[in-house]
Amino acid sequence: MSEATPTLYKGLVGVYADVSSVSKVMPETNSLTYRGYAVQDLCEESNFEEVAYLLWHGELPNAQQLAAFQAEERANRALSPALLRVLREIPKDAHPMDAIRTAVSFMGTEDPETADVSDAAQRRKAMRLLAKLPTAVAATNRLSKGLEPIEPDASLPFCENFFHLVFGKVPQPEVIKSFDVSMILYAEHTFNASTFTARTVTSTGADIHGAIAAGIAALKGPLHGGANEAVMHMLTEIGSPEAAEDWLEGKFDHKALVMGFGHRVYKNGDSRVPTMTKYAEKMAEVVGDRRWMETSRVLAAKMMRVKKIHPNLDFPAGPAYYLMGFDIPMFTPIFVCSRITGWAAHVFEQATDNRLIRPLSHYTGVEQRPVPPISAR
Numbered sequence: 001m002s003e004a005t006p007t008l009y010k011g012l013v014g015v016y017a018d019v020s021s022v023s024k025v026m027p028e029t030n031s032l033t034y035r036g037y038a039v040q041d042l043c044e045e046s047n048f049e050e051v052a053y054l055l056w057h058g059e060l061p062n063a064q065q066l067a068a069f070q071a072e073e074r075a076n077r078a079l080s081p082a083l084l085r086v087l088r089e090i091p092k093d094a095h096p097m098d099a100i101r102t103a104v105s106f107m108g109t110e111d112p113e114t115a116d117v118s119d120a121a122q123r124r125k126a127m128r129l130l131a132k133l134p135t136a137v138a139a140t141n142r143l144s145k146g147l148e149p150i151e152p153d154a155s156l157p158f159c160e161n162f163f164h165l166v167f168g169k170v171p172q173p174e175v176i177k178s179f180d181v182s183m184i185l186y187a188e189h190t191f192n193a194s195t196f197t198a199r200t201v202t203s204t205g206a207d208i209h210g211a212i213a214a215g216i217a218a219l220k221g222p223l224h225g226g227a228n229e230a231v232m233h234m235l236t237e238i239g240s241p242e243a244a245e246d247w248l249e250g251k252f253d254h255k256a257l258v259m260g261f262g263h264r265v266y267k268n269g270d271s272r273v274p275t276m277t278k279y280a281e282k283m284a285e286v287v288g289d290r291r292w293m294e295t296s297r298v299l300a301a302k303m304m305r306v307k308k309i310h311p312n313l314d315f316p317a318g319p320a321y322y323l324m325g326f327d328i329p330m331f332t333p334i335f336v337c338s339r340i341t342g343w344a345a346h347v348f349e350q351a352t353d354n355r356l357i358r359p360l361s362h363y364t365g366v367e368q369r370p371v372p373p374i375s376a377r
């Protein structure tokens, strides 16, 4: 006798799984706050390092607190020789997200406080991850192209150091500002799939390296963070604004997903898109190439007209990173370098008021039956 089907929440749509004081998504007004501050205000008035501090401590830092935070981050950027050897062994054609996930697992084995899941130790480990992830992402990218990794430069702020690690030079301030804005916008977004994954791992009492490695695994998927790469592959495949409408018609004919559009929570527009689009436009001006933003504009207009579906943050972030000169497989790893801040804030919060995350499933398989002997199978 099969049981009646209980109310199911497939994809956990509309389910409140816990309380959180880290950020708030307000789909009714297309807005987002981090610890009470509107994200677009943080983009204009603050920077990624301040936002990282805000997410982890609940308040924006004063000058002294910021200096101490920056000093700790800058002191922890170097990778161990053993980790560099691991990165050299990873096949050159492996996806960088797999390399970064591996790097985080390895960092866990090396970390002096791996097994200590006290709040203070978890926070120190989060800082080491924040500091080392850009070094690992840049090293992975350079090694995949047969180039030697570059040593971090402790005299440079977080975003400038990232460009130094990837390209060996720091670009003009407009480029740094656009990158910094993308890092703020990508930092945190309530119970998205990767953050919920990190919280689930934390709920078992496991350490932060495990939670972050799992978060990276979840972020890689094209329905989540992987979409920023997919957007740029789509734009390069389309090639020009003139080709965009026909290309999209073809997708509609096949009922295919169009990457960078749609969102589980925002149904009337992603709060972060206007700000990211503004800074992607600035990148198009700096580089003097309007092709990708024009193609994006045609796609977004037709998606709205025909499907009534809005773009999400990955839509403008993809071309912005391309115009900054990053290789497409680096886009989601860059997202990791930002989202480590939100993931860690949720790890701290989950551990502080923990209950094991363990939902139920409604069984629809075969009824209970005897195990036949192997001769009878």
Ligand SMILES: CC(=O)SCCNC(=O)CCNC(=O)[C@H](O)C(C)(C)COP(=O)(O)OP(=O)(O)OC[C@H]1O[C@@H](n2cnc3c(N)ncnc32)[C@H](O)[C@@H]1OP(=O)(O)O
Pocket: 011, 222, 223, 224, 225, 227, 256, 257, 258, 259, 260, 261, 262, 263, 264, 265, 309, 312, 313, 314
């Ligand atoms: C930073 C981030 O992670 S943002 C998200 C990045 N992901 C992407 O850009 C991938 C493309 N988008 C998608 O796959 C989806 O919109 C998701 C996964 C983000 C959200 O999924 P859901 O909340 O389950 O989608 P939702 O219920 O709103 O879908 C409603 C309808 O719109 C369609 N739809 C949603 N997004 C898209 C899209 N990008 N292209 C075409 N159709 C779409 C769905 O297929 C569905 O159609 P149906 O009713 O005929 O079945």
Ligand SMILES: O=C([O-])CC(=O)C(=O)O
Pocket: 186, 188, 189, 191, 192, 193, 224, 263, 264, 265, 312, 313
């Ligand atoms: O909230 C989500 O589901 C996905 C998203 O936009 C994010 O993680 O930034």
